[in-house]
Amino acid sequence: MTHLHGIxxxxxxxxxxxxxxxxxxxxxxxxxxxVGVSGVLFHHAGRFFQYFEGPExxxxxxxxxxxRSPMHHSIRILMDAPIEERAFSDWYMGFCEPAADxxxxxxxxxxxxxxxxxxxxxRRAEGLALAMSYWSRWIAxxxxxxxxxxxx
Numbered sequence: 001m002t003h004l005h006g007i008x009x010x011x012x013x014x015x016x017x018x019x020x021x022x023x024x025x026x027x028x029x030x031x032x033x034x035v036g037v038s039g040v041l042f043h044h045a046g047r048f049f050q051y052f053e054g055p056e057x058x059x060x061x062x063x064x065x066x067x068r069s070p071m072h073h074s075i076r077i078l079m080d081a082p083i084e085e086r087a088f089s090d091w092y093m094g095f096c097e098p099a100a101d102x103x104x105x106x107x108x109x110x111x112x113x114x115x116x117x118x119x120x121x122x123r124r125a126e127g128l129a130l131a132m133s134y135w136s137r138w139i140a141x142x143x144x145x146x147x148x149x150x151x152x
C-alpha cells in the first residue's frame with residue numbers, strides 16, 4: 001500500500017519576471033506529473049506558499065528539489081506529515097495569486113492539529129481548509145485556468 005504524505009511551506013522568492021515564473025511553473029508541473037505529486041502554489045508579492053501531496057517517496061523527491069532550488073530562500077516548513085487522502089488530486093500544481101489578506105490567512109493558519117488523537121477525515125486542519133476554500137473560489141472565478149490540471 002502506498003502511503004500518502006503532504007508538505008506545506010512558505011518561502012521568499014528571488015526577484016523574477018513573469019516569464020521566469022511561468023517557466024518555473026512549467027518545469028515543476030512536468031516534474032510533479034512524472035512522479036505523481038499534486039498540489040497548489042500561491043504567490044503574492046514575491047512570497048510563495050505551497051501545499052503538495054502524493055506518495056511518500058515522490059513527495060520526498062519534490063521536497064528535495066525545492067530545497068535545492070535557487071528560485072527562493074527562507075523556506076519555512078509548516079507541515080510535513082502523513083495524510084489520509086489528497087486534497088488537490090486534480091492538479092499537478094495549481095497556481096494562483098490571491099489578495100494579500102487571503103495569502104496571509106493561509107500562511108499563518110494552523111497547519112497541524114494540536115491534538116492528533118482527535119483528528120478524523122471529516123475535520124481538516126485550519127490551514128488546509130482555508131487553502132481549499134481560497135483555491136476553489138479562485139478556480140470558480142477563472143474557469144479558463146486549466147494549466148497544471150491533471151487530465152483523465
